Amino acid sequence: MLEIKNLHVQLEEEDKKILKGVNLSLEAGKVHAIMGPNGSGKSTLSYVLSGKKGYEVTAGSAHLEGNDLLAMAPEERAAAGLFLAFQYPVEIPGVGNMTFLRSAVNSQQKLRGEPEMTAGDFLKAVRAKAQNLKIEPDMLKRPVNVGFSGGEKKRNEILQMAMLQPKMCILDETDSGLDVDAMKLVSQGVNALRDNKRTFLVITHYQRLLDHIKPDIVHIMAAGKIITSGGPELALEVEKNGYADLLEETA
Amino acid sequence: MNDVHVKDGVDSETVEAVKALSGTYKYGWNTEIEMEYAPKGLSEDIVRLISEKNNEPEWMLDWRLQAYKRWLELKEPNWAMVDYPSIDFQDQYYYARPKSMVEKPKSLDDVDPKLLETYKKLGIPLKEQALLAGVEAPDGERKVAVDAVFDSVSVGTTFQAELKKAGVIFCSFSEAVKDYPELVKKYLGTVVPVSDNYYATLNSAVFSDGSFIYIPKGVRCPMELSTYFRINAENTGQFERTLIIADEGSYVSYLEGCTAPKRDVAQLHAAVVELVLLDDAEIKYSTVQNWYPGDESGKGGIYNFVTKRADCRGDRSKVMWTQVETGSAVTWKYPSCVLRGNDSQGEFYSIAIANNMQQADTGTKMVHLGKNTKSRIVSKGISAGKAQNTYRGLVSMHPKAKNSRNFTQCDSLLIGDKCGAHTVPYIEVKNNSSRVEHEATTSKVDDDQLFYCRSRGMGEEDAVALVVNGFCKEVLQALPMEFAMEAQQLVAISLEGSVG
Structure with a gap:
């Protein structure tokens, strides 16, 4: 699904290298997790994959189903099936949440040359998916993320994901700022989207999210590289011993 | 809340309509x-x-x-x-x-x-x-x-x-x-x-x-x-x-x-x-x-x-x-209101967009002469390109305008870093029972908002149109329905080429 090879990235504005040769191969239908200490480059990886400005790729490649991701505009990546659930979802005052969702769905369908969803079908779909995430109808009318609680913002990200039906979902620290109940709800939403075709990349600091969203493969990232990969037990090991041992082993 | 759904539909249709309209000034033929x-x-x-x-x-x-x-x-x-x-x-x-x-x-x-x-x-x-x-x-x-x-x-x-x-x-x-x-x-x-x-x-x-x-x-x-x-x-x-x-x-x-x-x-x-x-x-x-x-x-x-x-x-x-x-x-x-009659009311809702080299100096005057008069000003100024956009407004409470009230909200939005937004409010209160409130904000369409929209599949100009229409929403809603749709499209078209 997603092939990342030897990816080197630095900040555009200053000569600071953040990713120093990331290699990742994500198969269709699998859930991969990336863990790592602060500043290891996890969030940068998610931004670079989705096309945020301010980063310069100095070497390497990233392909989604064989398509060169790095050559595409952010909206084209989205239409190709990439989705990033933001760590800090952005507020857009005055734009109704529903309006935003509809624009997003329509834009992607248009970019893919597919017929648009009718207003009726769209409403039905949103209401059903919102209900699963315990999103009140009122939240669909409020401006995008404005005045949302931390939990509401994250649930809203998952609602967008459910509506857009992406092939490749990246979750950037979706557990940050969530209490236990909210984390359960969000995880249920994610798990409901798991199938044998959709791929997930779950970025997190903590094992606890992985109790709810069970990964197939866990990668540890440090200083801009994947230093080791393994099964779910790797996450447990980190939880128990911290990153220090792993960092020493690979140093 | 049915009307909210209608507005939702309108908003997304606008973005569609904008896509269909290429080129900038549509009415430039002779x-x-x-x-x-x-x-x-x-x-x-x-x-x-x-x-x-x-x-x-x-x-x-x-x-x-x-x-x-x-x-x-x-x-x-x-x-x-x-x-x-x-x-x-x-x-x-x-x-x-x-x-x-x-x-x-x-x-x-x-x-x-x-x-x-x-x-x-x-x-x-x-x-x-x-x-x-x-x-x-x-x-x-x-x-x-x-x-x-x-x-x-x-x-x-x-x-x-x-x-x-x-x-x-x-x-x-x-x-x-x-x-x-x-x-x-x-x-x-x-x-x-x-x-x-x-x-x-x-x-x-x-x-x-x-x-x-x-x-x-x-x-x-x-x-x-x-x-x-x-x-x-x-x-x-x-x-x-x-x-x-x-x-x-x-x-x-x-x-x-x-x-x-x-x-x-x-x-x-x-x-x-x-x-x-x-x-x-x-x-x-x-x-x-x-x-x-x-x-x-x-x-x-x-x-x-x-x-x-x-x-x-x-x-x-x-x-x-x-x-x-x-x-x-x-x-x-400066479309103005002279509130001479007792209990008379004046409202002013404005969206002023200046792109490229445009210059706008616009606002209103609310002159309160009668008792219990009320006025409300909502101004949304948007500047892009190298444009200069000024809100200039007078609120004047005369001695006989007892118990009168004004509320002014004046928001400016900047797109890019070569444009300017200015707010010049004049306030005169000549009695002690009237109340005047003034709120002003200046913000930028920030890259994070645009990236967020684009990461969901919207093109750059659609993203700007969406953010700006959100900024103007209160004023767009004050327009008659048929005009509101036209105005939304216009907002988007006027800002074409303002980013990138």
Whole structure:
């Protein structure tokens, strides 16, 4: 699904290298997790994959189903099936949440040359998916993320994901700022989207999210590289011993 | 909350519509038509000629001449935050009418097909039948009567007969002078006096046409009224005059739209609008101003120097100005409310967009004279490119305006880092029972918002349009439905090329 090879990235504005040769191969239908200490480059990886400005790729490649991701505009990546659930979802005052969702769905369908969803079908779909995430109808009318609680913002990200039906979902620290109940709800939403075709990349600091969203493969990232990969037990090991041992082993 | 769903639908359709519309200024084409001009330049003779062309009575000519004499003594104002080469008032035409309009057509069917075609192309049908068929149209679709002004003359006015049945007078200004001289004499210049300001005085001398509306006592106007102004002739100024009188307990909603061809040389548009409201009357006045803004380097465009004022003479009268200012190279415009009647109310909702080299200095004046008067100002200024956008507003509470209130909200949005936004509020309070509130914000369309939208599949310009429409939402909602959709599209189109 997603092939990342030897990816080197630095900040555009200053000569600071953040990713120093990331290699990742994500198969269709699998859930991969990336863990790592602060500043290891996890969030940068998610931004670079989705096309945020301010980063310069100095070497390497990233392909989604064989398509060169790095050559595409952010909206084209989205239409190709990439989705990033933001760590800090952005507020857009005055734009109704529903309006935003509809624009997003329509834009992607248009970019893919597919017929648009009718207003009726769209409403039905949103209401059903919102209900699963315990999103009140009122939240669909409020401006995008404005005045949302931390939990509401994250649930809203998952609602967008459910509506857009992406092939490749990246979750950037979706557990940050969530209490236990909210984390359960969000995880249920994610798990409901798991199938044998959709791929997930779950970025997190903590094992606890992985109790709810069970990964197939866990990668540890440090200083801009994947230093080791393994099964779910790797996450447990980190939880128990911290990153220090792993960092020493690979140093 | 059903209406919210409607708005949602509208918003996304807008983005669609914007996608379908490529190119920037849509109305920049020119109608090839034989014109009759007054000689170039301005003099007493030109004033007399314009009066003669309109077959005006002596009193109207005298009024004009008095204005002209006054104008000669006035100096062009320079306090606004706009910068443009000085205007050579002798190097332009003050009167231009299509030759086919020399004999005013008896009915719309007799209007020159070229003119009808022009308005059709602008999306303004001058046929009543087409709209009358609206009986079968979906709910909520309303009839709109149109007065079409082309350069210096009114080409035609629709639904006049139907309106007359309700007692409503809707005609061109030149017809009003002939057919309703008593009303015109009684009210003309009583809201914006002849010597009010440089451009209003100029207009009083050389105005050629415009719209006249009288809503009788207790009548709720049965349809929306509108005027569509088109400047077509080169090197010609447009000076129109609008007078609306809402008698006791009456109501009218009026819309105006305006466009002009792309020309390399700037053109002057100096209009005067006077609204008179008697006891319990209400007027909603909406403007979508889309004059040619000039090209990216600032060449050409319309200088829009306009004086608009409402006089809430009657107790409990209410006026609401809503403006969407997207066009013009330079805008100098302050639709104002004189709240003379006790318990009268004035509202001003404005979206002013300045892109590329455009300059806008716009706002309002709320003059509270009566007791318990209320005013509300919501201004949304958007600057992009190298544009400068200024909100200038006066709130004045006079000694007798006891217990009056004003609320002002003034928000500026910047796109890019080469444009400017300025807020110049003037507040005078001369009694101790009134309250004035002023809130102002300045923000930027930030990269994070755009990236968020794009990461969900929206193109860059759609993303800007969405964010900006969100910023303007309160004002867009104040517009009549049909206009709100057009205005949303316009907001998006005006900002094309502002990012990237």
